[in-house]
Amino acid sequence: MPDEAVPAPGTPADAPAAPGGFTGLGVSPGRAAGPLMRMAGPPVLPPARPVADAGAELAVVGKALEAVAADLRRRSAAAHDRTSGSGGDDAAEILDALAMMADDPMLREEAEQGVRDGLDAAHALDAAFNRHREALAALGGYLGERAADLDDLKHRAVAGALGVPMPGLPAPGHPYVLVAEDLSPADTAGLGADVLALVTEKGGPTSHTAILARGRGLPAVVACAGITELADGTYISVNGVSGEIAVGVTEAEAARILDEESRERARLAATSGPGRTADGHPVKLLLNIGSAADLRPGAEGVGLFRTEFLFLDRKQAPSFEEQVAAYTEVFRQAEQVVVRTLDAGTDKPLPFLGLPPEHNPALGIRGLRVDRVLPEVLDTQLDAIAEAARATGADAWVMAPMVTTPAEAADFARRARARGIGRVGVMVEVPAAALQADRLLEEVDFLSIGTNDLSQYTFAADRQHPGLADLLDPSQPALLRLVGACAEAGRAAGKPVGVCGEAAGDPVLAPVLAGLGVTSLSMAPVCVPAVRDALARHTLEECRERARTATA
Missing domain, CATH: 3.20.20.60 (Phosphoenolpyruvate-binding domains)
Incomplete structure (x- = not known):
């Protein structure tokens, strides 16, 4: 990796954009460039409708929650089997924990009670997840963080109940830089090889996004205000050390950055031996x-x-x-x-x-x-x-x-x-x-x-x-x-x-x-x-x- 000066303490999330780009907090080192793709948003909840068949709605609730849990366990198995990088096991553990949240019998019982009270499946799931989220958020700390995870699970369950595609990662068929307001643990853990780098508007240096990005060796920048306003397909470059995002790079420039980073990673991978300073001091x-x-x-x-x-x-x-x-x-x-x-x-x-x-x-x-x-x-x-x-x-x-x-x-x-x-x-x-x-x-x-x-x-x-x-x-x-x-x-x-x-x-x-x-x-x-x-x-x-x- 090129020798970098010691950075000034972190750039606030509302820092002005760098000339021709944006500046956030670099949380996973490396450089990448390519077209950006934004995360698909959550499903739009339609107006509530009368429930003609409560039994059918109860079945929809059960199937939606079971589908979310099954999808998370499938992702967990894929993370366990992943051979590239070293973040697969951390990712699998996070996905397994999320699957258990989706399987929570108290959550399912509350959603089913919503159906019995006259709500359709989608609105019953939305209400049950919202109540659980409020309870966790009130506790703060690590439990408060888990409340944000419930938002992702809710969106997936509601999408399943409505029969619309689940929100989540884009699949453009080519390598891309993933841009999002924030990333859920499930999305971060399920990243494929086509993701070149991560950039989010929210997050911090110890968030799931940062930790799993480092584990996967993906350049990542968080707390980058305004980044989601860019259009899909815009070419950007990402510096995971400085936190700088350049906008409008050409395809040729992007290819050059990726080539330089690939050669740098190959050089680093060839190194071996114990940690030493240039004059032999051991660390x-x-x-x-x-x-x-x-x-x-x-x-x-x-x-x-x-x-x-x-x-x-x-x-x-x-x-x-x-x-x-x-x-x-x-x-x-x-x-x-x-x-x-x-x-x-x-x-x-x-x-x-x-x-x-x-x-x-x-x-x-x-x-x-x-x-x-x-x-x-x-x-x-x-x-x-x-x-x-x-x-x-x-x-x-x-x-x-x-x-x-x-x-x-x-x-x-x-x-x-x-x-x-x-x-x-x-x-x-x-x-x-x-x-x-x-x-x-x-x-x-x-x-x-x-x-x-x-x-x-x-x-x-x-x-x-x-x-x-x-x-x-x-x-x-x-x-x-x-x-x-x-x-x-x-x-x-x-x-x-x-x-x-x-x-x-x-x-x-x-x-x-x-x-x-x-x-x-x-x-x-x-x-x-x-x-x-x-x-x-x-x-x-x-x-x-x-x-x-x-x-x-």
């Missing part, structure tokens, strides 16, 4: 995974094993034996694995936890805080991790999410070490933890900085709010200063400090993070070659100079 390049299926060659281990995927959508917690099997599968295939204990709670609802709704889930019982009410969940997980490590002889590290105080870190470390786990750490996701990094390191062996949540809590900006995307840009000086404080505490203690948030996979920020003193970067597998190359282009002193500039 480990690790992977973020949700299961063994996400493992890819070319990295130096796993920096973030998200174990919550094993727990999602379960009415009962996975058993000790089931957890041992899942951890063992990963440990046998990776040299070093950092396991994050269950990162869940009210903001990532798990039915078996039985946690009550909260007024502000982002500030409630989540991450390690679940241990305050259900300590047996963590105890079983630590037992399973320890057993899998013993069985495989793996270099297994373990870390707890959402740690705030040294006392929490000390208690977690005591319990993990009592089970024979040798390397114990915590995640830094709230400013209180970053400001006490030196105290935390008196209790644990390493720190891992989750820049996604650390941005949210540092700037008091909901990571899903489309109008605050610029505040969540990881190049913000305040955030980088907190990262630097953690790295300095690690240097003083002689202990490693890594970054495992989305910022770690950004080739522009990688030299900055290395210059701040970060010892490892953990990212989606597709990001490793570009980050390796970015580090190799700069000496450690050049990285430090970039860090000084970025935090000024």
Whole structure:
């Protein structure tokens, strides 16, 4: 990837268009160009009609919901089978979760009750989804984000009931740049090989669109105001680093951009070896995974094993034996694995936890805080991790999410070490933890900085709010200063400090993070070659100079 200057903190969503184009927030690196195609809109709900046969309308409701769930499961199977890129498993998990939402018996019962009250199938589905959406939106946080997912499911179900085409991705028969107001997880997860890049009016750096685009290696720009006003077929170029969209490029120019990007990707794919600066300073390049299926060659281990995927959508917690099997599968295939204990709670609802709704889930019982009410969940997980490590002889590290105080870190470390786990750490996701990094390191062996949540809590900006995307840009000086404080505490203690948030996979920020003193970067597998190359282009002193500039 061409060497880029350190960008200024994120461009607000209402930034003026660049000359001859638009400017948004680049969230997935790379360049692409081609004709744009806009997402098909939702179906238009016609006026309500009298119901002559309630039984027939009830059957339509059932068939519409079943068709939506079946379509999502078909997409999930296709994502599992996808061989290109490394985002297929994340996509499949999202699609499976959406299918379960469409299958929700309470939702179906409410829609059927609407029919019994005199509504036709389409209006009964619309009303049921709207009531569920309002209930979720009122809870905020992760549940509020799921409310937007319900909009997409509603549009699909209503389209099915009306017998009109489902809204979603265009199929022009040629490669194109996908433009939309926003993308649902189902649409983002189902992208085909004909999509060259993504541009949305809404969204932020930690949205589903951004995360899955990075996982697929697709250039992406979000928070790009006015982009949907362009006509289908307009040729545009997309820069996923700078966020710049050029309008009116010629076919020849588009072909040249695609050729240059293809050659650059081929060059990066040919690189190998550990992460190093130009003068040999090591910065480990690790992977973020949700299961063994996400493992890819070319990295130096796993920096973030998200174990919550094993727990999602379960009415009962996975058993000790089931957890041992899942951890063992990963440990046998990776040299070093950092396991994050269950990162869940009210903001990532798990039915078996039985946690009550909260007024502000982002500030409630989540991450390690679940241990305050259900300590047996963590105890079983630590037992399973320890057993899998013993069985495989793996270099297994373990870390707890959402740690705030040294006392929490000390208690977690005591319990993990009592089970024979040798390397114990915590995640830094709230400013209180970053400001006490030196105290935390008196209790644990390493720190891992989750820049996604650390941005949210540092700037008091909901990571899903489309109008605050610029505040969540990881190049913000305040955030980088907190990262630097953690790295300095690690240097003083002689202990490693890594970054495992989305910022770690950004080739522009990688030299900055290395210059701040970060010892490892953990990212989606597709990001490793570009980050390796970015580090190799700069000496450690050049990285430090970039860090000084970025935090000024």
